[in-house]
Amino acid sequence: MEHTHQHQHNNQPQQNTNKFGHWLKTSITARLAMVGILTLILLIPLFFIQNLIDERSRRQEDVVQEINEKWGNEVLLYGSVLKIPYKTFSEKIIRNEDSKKTYTETLESINYAYFFPSDLNISSQVNPEEKERGIFKTAVYDSQINLKGSFSTPDFSIAEINPKYIIWDKVKLIVSTSNLKGVTTAKLQLNKTDYDFASTYNGKSNKRYNQLVMHTLETKVLKGLSVNSFEKNIPFALDFKIKGSEQIRFIPIGKQTTATMTSNWKDASFFGEFLPFNDDKFTDAGFDAKWNILDLNRPFSQQHFGALPKLDEFAFGVNFMIPVDEYTKSERSVKYGFLVIGLTFLLFFLIQTLSKINIHPFQYLMIGLALTMFYTLLVSISEHSNFLKAYLIAGVSVISLITIYSKSILSTWKFPLFIGLSLTALYTFIYVIIQLENYALIVGSIGLFIILAIVMYVSRKIDWNNN
Template identity: 70%
Template sequence: MKNTDTQPQNKFGNWLKTSITARMFIIGFLTLILLIPLFFIQDLIRERSHRQTEVINEINEQWGNEVLIYGPILKVPYKTYNEKTVTDKKTKQVYTETNEEIQYAFFFPENLNINSNINPETKKRGIYTTAVYDSQITLTGSYTKPDFSDIEIDNKDILWDKAKIIIQSSNVKGVNEANLKLDERNYELTSKYNGKKNYNFNEVVLHTLETKTIDKTQLEFKKSLTFNINLNIKGSEQIRFIPTGKQTSAKITSNWKTANFFGEFLPYNDNKITENGFDAKWKILDLNRPFSQQHFNGIPDLKEFAFGVNFMIPVDEYQKSERSAKYGFLVIALTFLIFFLIQTLSKINIHPFQYLMIGLALTMFYTLLVSISEHSNFLKAYLIAGISVILLITLYSKSILKTFKFPVFIGLSLTALYTFIYVIIQLENYALIVGSIGLFLILTMIMYVSRKIDWNNG
């Protein structure tokens, strides 16, 4: 007597082997399952990228953070008077009381010339690298007599004997030398604690360096008051200046060849980058910036108007690896589609477990890419990871498909697909259009090949 229980099982098993619909469902399910390791790989890339940022911030903190120079600024105190009506509690007599208060006015220079020479170098900790530098900065220029007419202050209420020159900087830790000369008199710059600490590396906190009180005779302004400031500051990653002069001229030179100029103002000279580094020049007039030369309500926050140079390390391997991993679903789906079309057209049976092994091999590409790129450049890591995975899948498919032509076709297809993704990663402005055209061509080929499939069978 025949066992009827095995007949439905055999029928279901045959349906799984022969049905196109069943095969598509299984492949789709496996593709979704493989998204799980892809998500873990993307988290790994982000974790390594965050670790890189932490290590670089630690190096920069020890050496000296970015340098932002704001100044020099002439700080002049003055008296203001406030009248207040007071009633005596005992006599009930009403009288007026005058309170004296000290306020501060801040004046920017008439002209400011910035000359800076930067000597960058790379610092490594483990596998991570950042750019640090030693800078020689000279600030020269002059002040004209401050104008208090906007607030109508009598000259007798201006405390000229209490006036000072101040400079604000984001990095006082890296200052090795700070000399200031007004006309022919030297003044020492000392640090004034402002109670702020930069806990957030994305936020720039400015600290103050100031002179002792300036000799009153120098502030008679029979002529312009000239200044000469020499600074030697160690910093990292970038250097910026705020154009406080009514006319600001700046020149920054360095032997660094991968500089990026950024900020509110860019250099005007076209030949700024040479084989030996760069020589960048700026010229900024007061008409070019939306702030005045005098301020009576404290020092304004003008960091957004700074200009400067970023001494960037031009390769960001983690960013490229993360962009590559975003195409992981596309690679798996297209590879499975190729095997599905070969299986359907050639009638060769491919087990779901074999699809799973192929998918896991494809995900291994990204772990290889990240781990190798940490010790080499991205192109070399991409080539090693790509060749390894393509050879693995090609040889594995040879054992499945039992012929040479199909494994060779699969190897060529994967080579073309990984090349296509690498090109997209390198492109920035044209990534979308190249990617769209490439996907359109892939879809066209799939539609052309799939026309031979009898979709009514299964």
Template identity: 60%
Template sequence: MNKQQNKFGNWLKTSLTARMLMIGVLIIVLLIPLSYIESLINERANRQESIVQEINEKWGNEILLYGPILKIPYKTYTEKIITSIDVKNNRTEKIEHLNYAYFFPTKLEMNATINPEEKKRGIYTTSVYKGEISMNGSYGKPDFSSIDIENEDILWDKTTIIIKTSNLKGINNQVIINFNNHKFSFLPKYEENNNNLSDEVSLNKLETNYLNKEVLPFTNDSYFTIKFNSSGSKQIRMIPIGKETNLTITSNWKTANFIGNFLPLNSDKISENGFNAIWKVLHINRPFSQEYFKILPNLKEYAFGVNFMIPVDEYQKSERSAKYGFLVISLTFLIFFLIQSISKIIIHPFQYLMIGLALTMFYTLLISISEHSNFLKAYLIAGVSVIILITLYSKSILKTFKFPLFIGASLSALYTFIFVIIQLENYALLVGSLGLFLILSIIMYASRKIDWD
């Protein structure tokens, strides 16, 4: 039995094939802790997302405004034939239906002053804001000619104005519309199907009581103004329902991210003190009408505005770096294998395993440090720590300074190469492919004179 063990041990020590098989097995084994590390990164990222969502919900979610919209009820009729045994007694019954027409403003001007601030919960940070929003504009005479409705079937005295918003909780004052010098308060109205959007954003309805018939735009345009204060988070967006929509957003936030179907017109929108963005959208620029009958459509996809989220991509970068873990371990083992083959120094499988575990420790250090610092500092600290550890450990194995210094320099170059790839977006694949080609060329050159027998 001892002879067989000694024979197997000598085979491991002397056979290049045995060493290569052993290294391959170790690399596969080390993929297990790497997969756990990737799961840890995803778990921490999900934890961050849930904490940020909790803060936003308590403060006030994003603001998405859809309105103001003139809502006018009207009657339509259908005929129903009531039959009897005697055909002569058949009669026709007229059935009345109540529908609603929705008219958008002829002109809509919106001005918002947004003052974001950072909110922290433990190690996680998000941006919230308080905003002052004013809306003013005008309505032209409602036109029912496209559906051929008689004037007596239009219930002018039951006309209301509605606003839909995603953030009722954040409104800090009573919302009042001044409509042709008459003031009307908005009240929340429950809608059974208020979550009619395709994503997580749902719109709640605010609606006035019935308007006085004399304020409606029968002969001249009717003008309105609305002002309200609101707390929110993430972003603020508007839907351009005016025949001409003008939006101005002013803020002291210096990292503005303009989102949606339309971008600001002014080129000097961003300054050292924040931004002042101006949009102008005409009805010809958007593919929807100025009036709708029976159903008010979901127009959320045409919203635009500003995102105030703090860009936190440490977890994304950590995940991308962990994807290169297999490459780092394989190349490091390959370097040790080449050194072992050239110098005839015996490296035990346990020593390979310790080196591999040290390489995986880089990623746990990277995640934990990046949660309390920026990614660059975390990468430097984790990289330098692991490189020093492996270099000193290889010194005790290889008994010389030449090879450990070479290993340290190789790991430094490898981690630098991976960091550059992580930072790049458009050229990551190109740079990565060229880098790997160069590494392969160097390894082929270094291994060209090895006696594989």
């Protein structure tokens, strides 16, 4: 009797294991719970893949920034501006401690008035080219910029400044640019006299909070200027050659500003506060854009006292950046990874439940890992090709792998082919959503509704009481 009792006791764990395995095979609830747990576990590799995409995207930005800094960053040109000094006076009361008397002392200081041109014509020729480093590339350019215009009589009456306090023999002309490093030529002719520019240090050499730092170029003292010099408008002409990257912008400071820009770059995009007025700006050779901007079109005046205002927000220009949206699209596709894994597991679950074919948790895990491999293939291939080709290669590879693997699990070709077609439709649906912008939400919602309706229809025959 003791021997028999001992034998039964030793077989108890094996019986419990067999019962658990049998329950896992036969219970719908157990299989459903197992599929849910595996789906959640596979979120871990999806999270690491998303981090990989972020890292590669940041690396791409760093390389582009490094190339741009060596060649020359984006160009924002702000000029030309007359800088006219004038005297101001203030009174200060001083008390003599010995005599206990007070007296008033007049203090003199120098302030500056800034006057914009009455008309400004900007003519620019920009020829971009691609620069590559490894698998990353960016657009840089050489630009020839000509600024022509004239200044009318400066009006000091707005600030109630006495004309006799204006220091005409210290007047200068200034131009501000975001890209001092890229300037190779800067020449000015004003009132038939040639001038050179010199840069002035402003104490800010680095970008802060993604804002451009403007550097000032100014001439020596302009010769022979007085209030009588403006009986006729004083003409000026500036010639600039600047190396830059990514984009080029101008600020329309003329009472009337006209601008033309020609280039051999066909993928440019126009942006800023003002857009070209000509509809035929794109040509077979590139583009030829024209602007016409009046002082009525912008909310700032033609003269400023004390300090030159920051007017970056009113600039207009052209963007030459090479669009690199592969990482953005890959990141968007990873966000649908949970949906792809969940629906694929649900498909296998329904096949397993309706056909009574046993699928082991390990096989579910292999299928899930194959689905996550889609995203690593997508990211790595898209770095060397376009997104569509990478998506096709990754999709065909993963769908073929899962279809062939399903044949070893499900024996016949009927279910594996159905799975392959379903995955093809799902990946096609996700690709369409990724390409859409304005209609992504509505198309995605309709697609998920249809998928839910199909699942509800197929699962209506399942006996959910068998748990």
